[in-house]
């Protein structure tokens with residue numbers, strides 16, 4: 001038997017809302033992306049091997065990824 005084992009990372013959307021984007025200076029929608037690593041076989045994710053990590057806030061207007069602290073500044 002031959003298995004392709006590996007570790008894959010999945011990015012899921014955890015939250016969304018509105019904020020004043022510091023990049024495009026517009027009040028626009030954002031999404032919070034969470035990344036989590038999975039143990040995978042044949043490129044199919046089986047189970048998570050790490051805790052979810054809140055990685056970035058993404059502005060849906062300009063597409064910029066930025067740290068989550070931008071939400072605290074402009075709320």
Ligand SMILES: [Zn+2]
Nearest residue numbers: 021024059062
């Ligand atoms: Zn923006």
